[in-house]
Amino acid sequence: MAQIFPKWTNNLPLIISFIGVVVAICVVGSIWYFASPWYTDVGYQPSQPVEYSHKVHAGDLGIDCRYCHNYVETSQHANIPPTQTCMNCHTIVNANSEKMLPVLESWATNQPIEWIRVHKLPDYAYFDHSAHLDAGVGCFSCHGNVTKMEKITQVQPLSMSWCLACHRDPAEHIRPHEEITNMSWIASSTQRERAQKIIDEKNISPPTNCSGCHR
Amino acid sequence: MNKPAENIAVSSEDVPLITGGQTFSSITEKIVGIIEQKTPKTWYLAIGASLSLLMVLMGSVGFLVWEGTGIWGLNNPVGWGWAIINFVWWVGIGHAGTLISAILFLLRQKWRTSINRFAEAMTLFAVSCALIFPGIHVGRIWIAYYMFPIPNQMDIWPNFRSPLLWDVFAVGTYFAVSFLFWYTGLIPDLGTLRDRAQTRIKKIIFGILAIGWRGGNRQWRHYERAYLILAGISTPLVLSVHSVVSTDFAVSILPGWHTTIFPPYFVAGAIFSGFAMVMTLSIIARKIFNLDHLITLNHLEKINKIMLLTGMMVGYAYSIEFFIAWYSGNIYEQFVFINRAFGNYAWAYWIMISCNVVVPQLFWFKKLRRSIPIMFIASILINIGMWFERFVIVVTSLSRDFLPANWDYFSPTMWDILTFVGSFGLFFTLFLLFIRVLPMISMTEVKGVLPEADPHHSTGESHE
C-alpha cells in the first residue's frame, strides 16, 4: 500500500519532544514566579484617598512609627491613626493646602477616611504585631524602608513560606528593642551572635506548628 | 481438522482453544469486520441509554459541587457512604482486566488471549469511573489539588502517611500502567486496521496510532520483552493497588476495619467481582457479535472456575473474621460482627452472604458451569453481592463503633443513588465507543495461539 506519511514525518518525534521540554520549562517557570506573591503582591501600590507621604513624615520629619500606629505594641493589629492624630499638627501646619482637603473634610463631617489596605494577610492567618515587636523584629523586616516611600508599597511577599523562613531562623531579623522603628539601622557583622543573645535572653521560640498562626 | 463435539469431557490440552477451524485471515476478517460493518441499530440504542445515564451523572455531580456534600445521606458517625463504596467497587471490577492480561500471561494460560483486550478495556473504564468518586466526595473540591505534592508558596506538603494519599498514587499508577499495557497490546492490531483502512482519514488516524509498526521480528523482540515486563510489573501492581485501597479501612482503628486480613480479602474480592463483570460483558458481546468460536464455552467455564475459587476465598474471609473477633476477646470487635449479622443492617449482610458465598457454589457442577443463562445471572448477582460487601464494611462499622451515644443510622438520599447509577452511564458509554472503534479481541495474540502459528506445525517433524 502506498506510503501514508511523507518522509519528513520520521524526524517529527525528535522535534516534538524537544519542543515539549522547552514549553514545559517555560510554563513551570512562569507559574513559579508570576502566580506567586512575589509577583502578584510585591509592588502593590494603590493610590490612597489622601496623598499622604511617609517619606516626608517618617523620613524627613523623623516621626516615629508608633506616633500614629500607637497600638502596634499592645494589640495584634497595627491601627491606622484616626483623623484626630493628623489634626494634632495639621490644624496649623499648611491647613489650607489642596492635599489636606480630604482630611479636613473628614474632620468636619466626622466621616472616616477610607484608606486602602496595602499589606493583607488572609483572614484565617492570625498575625500578631505586638508579639513580633516584643521579640525585636523591626518594621523594616516586613514593610521595607517606609521612609523612602512616597506611596506605601508592599515589598515583601508576606507569603507563608516567607514567614516560615524567618520563624525557622529568626536571627537575621532580630534587633535590639530600641531599634525596631529605626529604618536606617544596619545589621552589624556580628548580627547573628548579638541576635542569638537576645533570643536566649527573651527565649524567643517562634512557633512553626499550625496553632501558631491558624485557629 | 477434527471437530470435537462441544461437551464431551476431553482432557483440556488437546481441546482446541479456538474452534471452528479458523485461519489467520478469517480471524482478522471476523474481528475487524465488527468495526468495518455499518453500525448496528442496537449499538445506537445502547449508546443513547448510556449517554442519558452519563447526563444523570453530570447533573448530580454538578449539583453536588454547587450545594455541598450535605445532599448525600452522610452524617456524623457515618462520614463515608456510597461514594467510597462505589469507588472500591469500581476499582475492584477493574482488577480483572489486569489479572487476565498480566497474571494469566505469566502463568502461560493461552486461553486468556481471546478475552484479555476486552478485559483490559473494561479495567480502564472501571478505573476511570472509580477515580471520579474520591474526587467529588471531598468537601472542598476546588482545592483538592492540595493532595498533590506540588511546591507551593505555603511551603506545606501533603501527609504521606495517609492511606488516601496512597490511593491517589496507587490508583493513578494503576490507571497509567493499565493504559500503557493496553496500548502496547493494541499497536499490532492498529497496524492491521491501518493496512485495511479504506478512507483517507482512517488511514491517517490508524497510521498515526500504529506509530509505523512493521511486524518485523526485530520489533517483535523488544515488543515481547516490553509486554513481558509490563505483565511482570502489573501483577504486583494490581495486588498492591487493591491492598492500598483496603488500607483506607485497615489503617484506621475502627472495630471491623482494623484487621490485617483486609488486603488479601479485598484483592480476592476484587478478582471475584472483576471476573463477574468480564463474564457479564463477554456473554453479551458473544451473543451480539457471535464470537462463539473465539470466546468459547471453555473460556467461560474457566472463568467460572476462577469465580468459584475467589468466591470461596471471600467466604473464608467472612468466616475467619468472625472467628478472630471471637478469639480476640475484644468486646468492640465482637459487637461489630454480631451487629453486622443481626443488627439494623442485617438485610445488607445476608444479601452479601447469599450472593457472594452461596451463588458461586453452583459452579461445582459442570452442567451449570457451562450453561450460559446460569452464568449470566450468577455474574450479576455476584457483583451485587460485592457492592453490598463494601456497603456492609463501610457503613455498619461506622454507624456503630465505640461509644453507643454516637450510633446513628445511614440511609442514602436520591443523590447517592443517581450518582451511582450515573457512573454506569460513563462505563457503558466508554465501553460501547471502544467496541465500535477498536478491535475487541486481540487478533495478534489469537493468531499466535492457533496451531498453524507454530513454525514446526505443518511439517510434522520437530527439531530442537
Add this chain to the structure above:
Amino acid sequence: MENKDKKYWRSPGQLKDSPEYRQQLLDEYMTEHSEDPNQFSRRSFLRIMGASMALAGLAGCRRPVEKIIPYVKQAEEVIPGVPQYYATTMPFGNSAYGLIVESHEGRPTKIEGNPAHPSSLGASNLFMQAAILNLYDPDRSSKVFHKGKEKKFDEFITFYKELFDKLRNEKGEKLAVLSESFTSPTLSRIKKDFEKAFPNAKWIAYEPISDENRLLALENLTGKKVQPVYHYDKADIIVSFDADFVQSESDSITAAKGFGAGRKITSPDDKMNRLYVIESGYSLTGASADHRLRLQSNNIGQFVLSLAKVLNQRGYNLTELSSNATIDFNKEWLEAIAGDLQGNQGRSLIVAGRNQPQWVHEAVYLINEALGSFGKTITFTEMDDSLSSSLDDLKALKDNLEQGQIETLIIVGGNPVYNAPIDLDFDKLITKTKSTIHLSEHFDETSSKCDWHIPRAHFLESWGDARAVDGTPSIVQPLISPLQNGISDVEFYSLISAGENKRGYEAVRATWGKLIKGDFETGWKKVLHDGLLENSSSKSITPTLNNSRMTEPVAAQVRSDRLEVVFRSAHLYDGRFANNGWLQELPDPVTKLVWDNAAVMNVKTADAYNLQNGDIVELAVSGRKLETPVWIVPGYAENSIGLGLGYGRKKTGRIADNIGFNTYLLRSSGNMYLSGDVEIIKTDKKYKMSNTQDHNRMEGRPIFRETSLAEYRRNPEFAREMVEHPPLKSIYPDYDYSKGYQWGMVIDLNTCIGCGICTLACQSENNIPIVGKEQVGNGREMHWMRNDRYFAGDDNDPSLVVMPVTCQHCVNAPCEQVCPVAATSHDEEGINTMTYNRCIGTRYCSNNCPYKVRKFNFFNYTKDMPEIVKMAQNPDVTVRSRGVMEKCTFCIQRINRVKRTAKKENRTVYDGELQAACQQACPIDAIKFGNINDPESVVAKAKKIDRNYELLAELNIQPRNSYLAKIRNLNAQLNKD
C-alpha cells in the same frame, strides 16, 4: 527591586476612583491565593469559578481593593484587636446574675459570670450564655406600632403625655399596669412614685414560671415578705421533693456550686454529702441523686406529710402535719430519710420544687425549722425593692377588665396573651380596654392585640439595677447603644410614672445616690467597675413560723393509676427564649430532643396506651385538648406526663415560629403546674422529631464508670481496673512532651450534672453554627462538646448518667495520620490543631476518631446568616465555610492570648489565669484545665486522683482529657444488694 515604582493597578476606573469601579472590583474578584474560606456565596459561585480561571492567567492579576477604616476621634479605651471586659447584670425574675461581658471594639461577643457576684460566683447558666444571641436577634422589633401602622416614638410620647395628664387628674382611676416581676431598687422607687401619682391605679406582676407558691407559703407562715437563701454547701443531707435545684429552679448556679462542693472528693477518706430525690419526671438533680424515688407529683405532698409523721414519732413536734398524713408510703425510704435527717442535726436541707402547691412548701419549711436548719442551711432575707408575680392579682385584673373598669392597660414586657392561664383567655380581655400599650422585644402575640407596641431594649443595651437573692444590689450597664432603638425598662417605667422621657442613666444614679455611702462619684466608679456594691447583702433574718396559720393540705387520694400532667420549664424557660437558635438546638439533657417539646412518659405508661416515640396523642387536661407527640424516657413515674412550656409560638421570629406545641393551651389558673384530670387518646398521626442520640445504653462497655462510696473506699483504683489491657507501649520512640506547657483537661463525673452549659459556652466562644431541626435529625449537629446520656439498670427505674465528651487531644491521635493534606497535626504543647483553611473535607479524620467529636460542615451554614447575627461572632476564631471539619481546640485563641501577655511580661502562665470557655461557664467546677507539666496545677493534681481514668485508653491513643469516676454515697439501709 526594579518594579518598586511601577504602578500595577492602573486602569481607567481606578484613576477616576469612581464608586461604581470600587464596588465592581469588590464583589467581582476574590484574592486568588488566599482562599478566604467564607468567601463563597451561591450567587457569585460561577463568577468566582470563572474568575479564578481568568486569574490563573498571568496578565492583569488584580487584587481586590480592601479598605481599612480608622476612627475619626479615637475612643479612649478601645484598642482594635484587644477585647475589653465590662461588668453588668442580667435581671432574671426575682433575682439577678452578675456578668462579665467580653467586648471587641464596642461589640459584646461573650458573656461570662462575675466571680464577685453572689448569684453567679464566676459561673453561668443556660440563659446567661444564650442572652448574647438575643441581643443580635434579627427579628427584634425596631419600630413603634399603633394599631399595626408604623409610628415615630415621639408620636407615642405626645399621645402618652395627653393620656398622662388625663390619668393624673382622675388619679389613675381606670389605669392598670401588668409588668414582669423584678427586684430592683430603681424600678421599685419608680413604682412608688407611680403609686403616689396614681393611687387608684393597679400595678400587678405576672410570670408564667415563678416561685409564687414558695413565697406565698413563707408569707403565710411568717406574715412578712421574705425569701429563702439556700446554702447547699453546708448541707450534708439534702432531700429534694420534685425540686430540680441544679438546673431549672431559680438560683441554680449557687445551688449547683454548693451541691458540687459537697461531692468533690480527692481521696477515699473524704466526706461526701447525700442527696435523696423524690420526683415524677427525670431531672438532672434526680440523675445526680444518690437515691431517687419515682412518685407522681400529685402524691409528693402526702409523702412529705408521712415523713413529718415518722419524724414526729422520732421526737420532733410536728403533730398537726402528721395528723393530716393519710397515706403510708414506702416504709423503708421514710425510715432511711428520717434516720439521716436525725443524724445530721442542723446540717440537712429539705427543698420542694416550684411546681408543688403552697401547702407542701409550708410543710417543708415547718420540717426544716423543726430539724434546726434555719440559720444554718437556710437563711432568709427581706424581699425589699421587689415585686413578685401573683396569680390572684392577675385574676383580680381579669375581673376588673371584664367589668370594664380598666380603660388603659400598660403591659411591660412579658407575653400574657401567649402564656397567661388559658381560662382567663387574655386576648379577649384586652379588647375590653380603650387603649393598651405593650413594651416587648418582639411584635409577638400580645403586641398584635395591643394598640401600641414599643420596642424594648435588651439588658446589654440598657441602664438599670437588680438585687441578687441575698440582697446584693448590682448595676445593669449597657455594652452597646440600642441596636433596634429599643426603650430600656427603667426609661419606660419612668415614662409611664413621671410622664417625661428621662434617660435611664440619671434614674439609676438617683437611686444609687442613696445606696452608695461616702463620696458618690468614686463609689459610683467603683460600682461600675465591680458591677455590684461590695458586701452589701441585706441582713439575713431567721423568722419563726406560726404553724397555726397553715393552709389545709389537700388530702389527694393517692391512686397511681390515674394520669397526671406536670408542666416544666425547658430550655426556652417560659417562651421568651423561643427565638434563640442556640437554646433551640441545645439537646434537652434527658430526652436529647432539639427544636421540639413532647409529652414525655415512661415505658410502662407508653405501653399501656401502645404508644411509640413520635406518635401523636390528643391530651385532654380538664376539658382542654391539645395534640402533641409522645417521647419515652425510662425512669419517669408511672402515669406521669411531663410537658415542656415555651413552645408553639406564632409570628415571633424565624427561629421561634411554629416550633413545638403550645402547652400553655392546657394550663388553667386552677392547675398552673400539676393537673390530675387527664385523658389520652391515641391518634394515628405520626410526627418526626430530631434527637442527637438514638442509643441510650452503654452495652456493657466501660464508658461511664461509677461505684458506691463504700466500694470506692475498699478499692480506690476501681476506675482504671474496669478495663484490663496489655501494657500500652508504642513501637515508635515517643516524643518528649515534658518541656514547656502541656495542656490537659479533667472532667469530674462525680460533680458534673449534665446541664449542657459547657456546650453553649463553647458555641458562643467558637462561632459554632446552628444547623436546624432537619439537619440535626440527619445527625449533623455541630456542637464541639457533646453530653452523652446513658441509662443503666432496669428499664423502669434506671440510673441516668451524663458524660461530656469533647476532643481528647490524643498524643497518638488517630485523626492526624489519616489526613491526606496534613490539615490536622500535633503542636509541641500537646494540642491537636485543626487548620481550617488547609482542610479539603475527606472526613476520614472523623471516621477514625473513636469519640466521633469531629463535626463536618456539610453545607455552608454561615452563608445566609443575617449581618446582625454575625456581630455575635468572636473575631479571634476563624468562621468555617462549607466542606471543612471542625472540633474543640482547647480554646487555642485563649491559650495564645494568655501566652502572649505572659511572654510580654516575661513570665510563665500561672495556673488559673487561663480558663477554657466550658471550664469557665461550668456552674459546678466539674471541668479542670491547665498545664499538666506543672505539678502544682489543679489539673495535674486532678489527674493524680485514684479515680481518674481515660476513656478508651485501651486503644493506646493516650488522650490528654481524662475523667474522674462517679461515686454514689449510698445509704446502707436502702442499698441492700
Add this chain to the structure above:
Amino acid sequence: MNNNSIKTVGIMAQFSNPGELMKAAEKLRDSGYSKFDCHSPFPIHGMDKAMGLSSSSLGWVVGLAAIIGTTGALGLQWWTSTIDYPLVISGKPLFSFQAYVPITFAVGVLLSGVAALIGMLALNGLPRWNHPVFNSDKFEKVTDDAFFISIEAEDPKFHTDETIQFFESIGGTNCELLQENQ
C-alpha cells in the same frame, strides 16, 4: 535526474507460513546476511535464534527507571516530612518509612511501566511513520496473514540480482525491490 533520485533500499520476498519463514531466516543467517528482518502478523517463537539476535536489552532500561522512581519517591517523602516542613503527626516518627512504602512502590512501578513502553519504542526506532517497506502493495497483508523477509541495501552481502536468486532458492515468492526517491 530522476533516475538517481530513485534508489533501491532493499529487497523483499514473501513466504507462505511461519515454518518456511523460520527456515529461510536460518539460511540467510548461515549465508552471512545480517541486515535483514522477518515480518509476520504475530511473534514467532524461536525466530530470534533463527535470525541470530541476542535477547532484548529493554530490561536494563526498565530496571534503571525503577530505581530512579523508587529512590525519587522515597527521597521526596523523606525530604518533605523531615527537612522541609517537619510536622508531628499522631506521634509517628518524622521519617515513618513504613508508611512511605506504598507510594515508593507505586511511583517505581509507574516509571518502570513508562520506561518499558518508551524504551521499546526507542529500541524499535518507532514512531517511524515512513518506511520503504510500506512501498510494496503486498506488504499490506503482513498484519493479516502474510510473511515476508526484507533485506536492506547496506547489508555487506547485498547484491540486487544475487539476493533475488538466493531468495527464490530459499522459497521466497514475488520478490520485489524496495525503492525510494532520495
